[in-house]
Amino acid sequence: MATRRLRQLQPILQRCTQRPFFPQPAQSELIQVTPKVSLFTDKVHIKVQGLPSKAKVTLHAMTEHEWRRKPAQFVSCSHYVASHSGEVDLQKDASVGGTYTGVEPMGLFWSMQPCPSGPQNIRMVVKNVDRPVLYKLSVYMGHLPLSDLHIKNTQHEPLSALEVERVVMPSNARRIPVREGTVRGTLFLPPGDGPFPGVIDMFGLAGGLMEIRAALLAANGFAAFALPFFGYDDLPKTFTEQTFDYFEDAATWFASHPSIHPEGVGLIAISGGAAVGLMMAWHCPQIRAFVRINGPGFHGFMNLHRKGMLLKKGVGLDMDKCPVTEEGQVMKDGWIFPEEDIIPLWERDVHMLTLISDDDGQYHPHVGDMHKKLYPEDRCHLIEVVHYPGAGHLLEPLYTPHCRTCYNPFFGQDLLWGGYVKEHAIAQEDSWQRILNFMNKYLPSSS
Structure with a gap:
């Protein structure tokens, strides 16, 4: 089944543009997502490498949608402690705080909630199924709550950021x-x-x-x-x-x-x-x-x-x-x-x-x-x-x-x-x- 899905997604991989939807810092290689383009219901493997040994870090995810014809953001975050070698692997490492805790490889996706600085009590509705859903993943030093990351006039520079595509309708459908x-x-x-x-x-x-x-x-x-x-x-x-x-x-x-x-x-x-x-x-x-x-x-x-x-x-x-x-x-x-x-x-x-x-x-x-x-x-x-x-x-x-x-x-x-x-x-x-x-x-x- 995995091989069949890869074949279905190949046309999308081939047409991915060089220009990202979200601005990205230079060190995007710190975050690795495999595969970078995936079906909306498929699991991905998220890793962060090149961190200081035992560093406390926050992983953050964001996606932009509309709710009743107005812009809306959905966000999540998780807190990790890097290994001695400076790595965080969501398939085996436990989040110790944020919007979810424990070993949850897909927690950054399912624990999303309305952005604290935006409208609340809203539902994420994917309307344009022929376009991939875009997520920006970022990593920050320290254990930061969502409120700190989304309060106006509060600056937290990410160590690294990466854009991920989640496909609802494969291009060959x-x-x-x-x-x-x-x-x-x-x-x-x-x-x-x-x-x-x-x-x-x-x-x-x-x-x-x-x-x-x-x-x-x-x-x-x-x-x-x-x-x-x-x-x-x-x-x-x-x-x-x-x-x-x-x-x-x-x-x-x-x-x-x-x-x-x-x-x-x-x-x-x-x-x-x-x-x-x-x-x-x-x-x-x-x-x-x-x-x-x-x-x-x-x-x-x-x-x-x-x-x-x-x-x-x-x-x-x-x-x-x-x-x-x-x-x-x-x-x-x-x-x-x-x-x-x-x-x-x-x-x-x-x-x-x-x-x-x-x-x-x-x-x-x-x-x-x-x-x-x-x-x-x-x-x-x-x-x-x-x-x-x-x-x-x-x-x-x-x-x-x-x-x-x-x-x-x-x-x-x-x-x-x-x-x-x-x-x-x-x-x-x-x-x-x-x-x-x-x-x-x-x-x-x-x-």
């Missing part, structure tokens, strides 16, 4: 905008002629088009369709205006695409998108494998219509049980639903992987267990439930920084997603591999 009837989105195809195992990918009630997971699925050999359902292009402005006809049309179009293996497709959905995804898995015959990420076992609180008729009534949401805390609103105890509102997916031969974060502020973790208990004994092989202690609602591809709370445009306020940094990182690493294994197991393989 294909990104195809989709406008088919009313269906909108982006199709990602791996290299080759196919047909490929196909996966529909949906996010939640933040709306818009989110492409990162679909692009990474294509990097792993799947044809993936990033499917928005409101707040994008000419789609309805809000989810309440969308009908189930749209999702049926999307499943029909995607499953019949000549690049997709004809024996059924998979579906991945998170949060409010998972509520609709559950309805798709129940009603759309093309779906044969479904990954539900922190979503309910029922349809959400909005009525869903098909062909002008009510298809499914939304469950109740008691706002008196949805307190607004200092960190954001918590809705997990507000859902009102009897057992008959649970979608009987066991009626179809659809395999479902349910991923549950136990510190989710929006859906109670017992909902997934309740769903599994309703499966008849002879159908229990169709459902798998995995719990992640200490993880929050927004389970995303591994090494994406944890977001505990941020603004949600659908609800018009901050929502408490929950979770803790390290526990969430562990959950994202495990869940990403589970998703890939699950889809490889239950979808037809490439020709």
Whole structure:
């Protein structure tokens, strides 16, 4: 697999420019990152050499993004003590402070947080998947907290700095905008002629088009369709205006695409998108494998219509049980639903992987267990439930920084997603591999 990824990334290595995105000091050779260009979900090996013996140093990482159309920086740091030979190796040496501690080879990536001098309570969203995500790694003498490195008028000169590229979509994959009837989105195809195992990918009630997971699925050999359902292009402005006809049309179009293996497709959905995804898995015959990420076992609180008729009534949401805390609103105890509102997916031969974060502020973790208990004994092989202690609602591809709370445009306020940094990182690493294994197991393989 490593050899195949190196072949996929070779065109990007060849086109890397000489001009860095970040200004770099002369001693960039002190920091070594292998490989310097890598897939977003791949591990890298970080070493610092040429330091004074037993020197105390701070490693720092920074990446620049946008949040609600404004610039935003995400940063991290770790504290190390160099060896007698003046080396720090993140694969074997433990961080003794900073945004993470212990032996964590990828800690500088997963422990990132909003820059102390910038906006807080924001989420790192990779929007331009055809461009690498750029990180600046720096090393400083002494053990410095993030606040010291990012307070204005405080000067700390790095000993060395290096730019690292993390690729979301390899250049030999294909990104195809989709406008088919009313269906909108982006199709990602791996290299080759196919047909490929196909996966529909949906996010939640933040709306818009989110492409990162679909692009990474294509990097792993799947044809993936990033499917928005409101707040994008000419789609309805809000989810309440969308009908189930749209999702049926999307499943029909995607499953019949000549690049997709004809024996059924998979579906991945998170949060409010998972509520609709559950309805798709129940009603759309093309779906044969479904990954539900922190979503309910029922349809959400909005009525869903098909062909002008009510298809499914939304469950109740008691706002008196949805307190607004200092960190954001918590809705997990507000859902009102009897057992008959649970979608009987066991009626179809659809395999479902349910991923549950136990510190989710929006859906109670017992909902997934309740769903599994309703499966008849002879159908229990169709459902798998995995719990992640200490993880929050927004389970995303591994090494994406944890977001505990941020603004949600659908609800018009901050929502408490929950979770803790390290526990969430562990959950994202495990869940990403589970998703890939699950889809490889239950979808037809490439020709």
